[in-house]
Amino acid sequence: MRTADPSSRKLPRAWRAAPSLQGLADMPARDRAYHDLRYRIMTGRLAPGTTLLETELAGLLSLSRTPVREAVIKLEEEGLVDVRPRHGVTVKPLSMQDFAHILNVFSALEVRAFELVAARGLQPDEARALERMLEDMEAATLAHDLGHWADLDDEFHSQIVALSGNARLQDALNAFWGQQYRARMMILPLRPSPVQSDIEHRGIFEALKAGDRQLTRSRHNAHRDRADAQQLDLLGRSLGSSGFA
Amino acid sequence: MRTADPSSRKLPRAWRAAPSLQGLADMPARDRAYHDLRYRIMTGRLAPGTTLLETELAGLLSLSRTPVREAVIKLEEEGLVDVRPRHGVTVKPLSMQDFAHILNVFSALEVRAFELVAARGLQPDEARALERMLEDMEAATLAHDLGHWADLDDEFHSQIVALSGNARLQDALNAFWGQQYRARMMILPLRPSPVQSDIEHRGIFEALKAGDRQLTRSRHNAHRDRADAQQLDLLGRSLGSSGFA
């Protein structure tokens, strides 16, 4: 997942920390702990609400407490866990409200990133690479391959963000992306055919290519508002409005 | 600075981590290290570009490396320092571009926060408290008390953000606020009389009170665009476009 497609060679590195355990072997223990725990949280292997003591985490990962503690600090800053001093670290549950809050921040940042790209303009090869991704997404839609479509969607959005040239913006988006991930995975199978998103993507892409900042903003805003509302709705159904993801 | 004014009693806690060393005495050492270092960085006592080894930091704070390391991890996540494994911890310089990037993120988030408040509406007491702040700012403008004005400005903005009810949005804004701080302090004496900002604040406030989301957004966007451009311009002069803050 999220492996660079050769066709997007010309685009900048749209590094988005997907849950993965690739090449953890030769990292320092702190990073191993961080990525390993993040992976387990995002994929649900560590369910929301799960509470573990530092000692237990250390045992789980066969490490001493020191690197585990340091990893936990990062996970806490990133919003994935809560640390309560004598009660262990808890995988943060994600309520509907949390999800709404996250989407709100995410959208605001992403729209700004897209605006910046519009203001900057697209190079011909960048435009070509993005257009290929649109075609791939449309093909995935036709093939009813929702999983692949969602991956491409992530990649499309994150590639454009990378083009904004604002690394802090990119970092902030990646952090919030990490928080959304679980919920997105959960509602994936419930999503209807993303025909509407494909259409809106085209519209946004055209505005970007034209370098029209206002149009990019309004189209992207509309896209996010609709898509976010849909996701919230789906999450509501899959949670039965009861509680936690 | 930034101590709650009794007149704003009815507003939610607009907690924004100002540089301060209040009551550090009885905190755990990690937090002492974190706040102490943050304070020194923000106030310039640790100049941008300064590099220190973990051991040196520990000596500086009379602590062992462990809590210092943990504090440094947080400062790094927050974007205030760089850690290069065998070269020590460096206080991040802030170039014009960095500042521009930070303002960009900050504005996008703040505009969204204000929109949420507009959508939610203002309670009468909230409106009254905010209006009092506007009056205080206008008084400070007349008195040419730029320092006080800037504090009130921060407070005005952060209070509204707090009203948005989105804690993650608030946290993200606070983090970026920390990064802006040094540059803002540096250009403070160069700022012209903020009459224009006072006018714009009134406009935004009216739109908020009316619950008009669109109008709030467009006015606030305009306000931020103008103010950010001004700040960048001032920073450019004070740096001579050469380099680092």
Added chain:
DNA sequence: CGATTCAACAATGTATACATAAACGAACCG
């Protein structure tokens, strides 16, 4: 019977000891 206090325990916070690995410099080779 309920509330309160105190003591034992247990988990975290902090310090330190040790392992690892990068940077620097000196010696050696070309």
Added chain:
DNA sequence: CGGTTCGTTTATGTATACATTGTTGAATCG
């Protein structure tokens, strides 16, 4: 004389030992 390699140095990464402090539960007091 310039470049490369190896050893030493030293900062960091990790483990562990120790101190501190909150929690638990049982005993006692009202």
